Amino acid sequence: MDHFQFRDGVLHAEDVPLPAIAEAVGTPVYVYSRATLIRHAKVFREALSLLDNAHIAFAVKANPNLAVLKVLGDEGLGADVVSGGELTRALAAGIAPSEIVFSGVGKTHAELIQGIEAGIGQFNLESEEEGYELSLIAQRLGQRIPCALRVNPDVDARTHEKISTGRAENKFGVPLDRATEIYAALSAEPGLEMRGIAVHIGSQLTSMEPLETAFGKVGALIAELRAHGCRVTHADLGGGLGVPYRKDESTPSPAEYGAMVARVTRGWDVRLSFEPGRVITGNAGVLLTRVIRTKRSGNGPPFVVVDAAMNDLARPAMYGAWHDFDAVTPTGERMTAHIVGPICETGDTFAMDREIDAVAAGDLAVFRTAGAYGATMASSYNSRGFVPEVLVDGGRFAVVADRIAPAEILEAERVPEWL
Ligand SMILES: Cc1ncc(COP(=O)(O)O)c(C=O)c1O
Numbered sequence: 452m453d454h455f456q457f458r459d460g461v462l463h464a465e466d467v468p469l470p471a472i473a474e475a476v477g478t479p480v481y482v483y484s485r486a487t488l489i490r491h492a493k494v495f496r497e498a499l500s501l502l503d504n505a506h507i508a509f510a511v512k513a514n515p516n517l518a519v520l521k522v523l524g525d526e527g528l529g530a531d532v533v534s535g536g537e538l539t540r541a542l543a544a545g546i547a548p549s550e551i552v553f554s555g556v557g558k559t560h561a562e563l564i565q566g567i568e569a570g571i572g573q574f575n576l577e578s579e580e581e582g583y584e585l586s587l588i589a590q591r592l593g594q595r596i597p598c599a600l601r602v603n604p605d606v607d608a609r610t611h612e613k614i615s616t617g618r619a620e621n622k623f624g625v626p627l628d629r630a631t632e633i634y635a636a637l638s639a640e641p642g643l644e645m646r647g648i649a650v651h652i653g654s655q656l657t658s659m660e661p662l663e664t665a666f667g668k669v670g671a672l673i674a675e676l677r678a679h680g681c682r683v684t685h686a687d688l689g690g691g692l693g694v695p696y697r698k699d700e701s702t703p704s705p706a707e708y709g710a711m712v713a714r715v716t717r718g719w720d721v722r723l724s725f726e727p728g729r730v731i732t733g734n735a736g737v738l739l740t741r742v743i744r745t746k747r748s749g750n751g752p753p754f755v756v757v758d759a760a761m762n763d764l765a766r767p768a769m770y771g772a773w774h775d776f777d778a779v780t781p782t783g784e785r786m787t788a789h790i791v792g793p794i795c796e797t798g799d800t801f802a803m804d805r806e807i808d809a810v811a812a813g814d815l816a817v818f819r820t821a822g823a824y825g826a827t828m829a830s831s832y833n834s835r836g837f838v839p840e841v842l843v844d845g846g847r848f849a850v851v852a853d854r855i856a857p858a859e860i861l862e863a864e865r866v867p868e869w870l
């Protein structure tokens with residue numbers, strides 16, 4: 452069930468009319484539905500019920516808001532983190548260290564120490580070099596660290612090139628043809644407990660074929676590793692499942708994904724783990740915005756200038772991504788328009804020539820599917836400050852991240868006395 456629905460002609464988040472949030476918090480503002488987050492966590496878990504004891508680590512990068520992490524942690528999800536900052540957040544949200552996986556191609560020395568000291572469940576090593584460094588630190592601290600080796604299966608995930616991670620030319624993981632040699636070498640390291648393989652080929656995957664190909668390669672690798680006498684008890688199959696960004700788009704369901712995984716991994720004899728991000732939070736959030744004004748330009752469609760911009764929601768400017776745009780109180784009339792933000796850059800465009808609900812200055816509207824890679828990718832470009840976040844729960848809501856005003860950002864800057 453969709454928790455962002457129209458009631459009496461007004462778009463609600465659960466039982467809260469969005470104008471009430473705009474009134475209380477201002478716009479632009481991200482609005483998340485707790486019920487949707489919980490439902491998505493349950494659906495994903497249910498989809499993996501064919502597997503024995505699958506571990507689900509939410510990819511914190513998709514939505515690192517503390518309250519969101521708390522909701523998902525309370526649903527039994529662990530966390531996949533890629534920085535010391537994300538690790539700190541996951542712990543602050545109450546997620547047990549043992550449920551945390553540390554991924555990332557550039558973990559610093561300090562971050563490796565931070566992860567060890569926190570006692571996290573697994574490091575996903577992205578290179579041989581990282582493995583040796585971790586082993587040295589672990590030995591110094593008198594520990595043996597559970598690790599998986601991330602492999603790069605050289606599979607085209609058929610997604611946007613900037614979010615594809617599993618082709619040979621991408622920076623992630625170790626090449627498949629060197630994986631056995633590297634895994635065997637790292638297994639001999641006294642500071643490491645090599646226990647498995649990790650793979651993640653990209654994000655917003657709308658076809659399961661590339662995933663299936665990649666997982667097939669991981670299965671073959673596990674067999675090869677065992678034939679070489681290596682111990683393999685775990686496999687981390689990453690995240691990447693796409694979500695529909697357009698009303699007419701269909702993407703593989705978690706159930707189809709789960710069935711495919713169960714089929715491909717039959718007989719692997721490992722504990723499987725997953726790192727879903729977008730599929731958990733994407734459709735659990737909208738970016739609520741207000742139309743500043745509409746303006747005509749030449750003979751083309753009018754520009755609808757909204758108070759959200761590329762600094763608040765970067766995906767359209769960065770990847771040409773589509774986010775559905777709906778009026779909060781639609782009149783039933785439609786118009787064709789370009790939707791743009793106030794930033795002084797042509798790239799600050801959410802949509803061109805889009806047929807949308809007719810809107811006018813002062814109207815509220817939402818960009819949908821903004822709960823993943825939304826607020827977390829915000830910047831303060833054009834000195835616009837940071838957009839706040841609100842969590843809705845039934846008929847109540849709370850601000851779960853304050854708006855950071857431009858003046859507050861200015862406070863962190865100094866003019867040296869010699870100027
Ligand atoms: C290592 C890793 N795991 C998990 C994810 C989460 O991906 P998604 O949000 O597409 O599920 C990502 C991002 O693509 C990632 O890089």
Ligand SMILES: N[C@@H](CCCC[NH3+])C(=O)O
Nearest residue numbers: 512614654655766823824
């Ligand atoms: N930031 C990307 C997803 C990146 C996934 C990173 N592993 C997006 O908004 O689609």
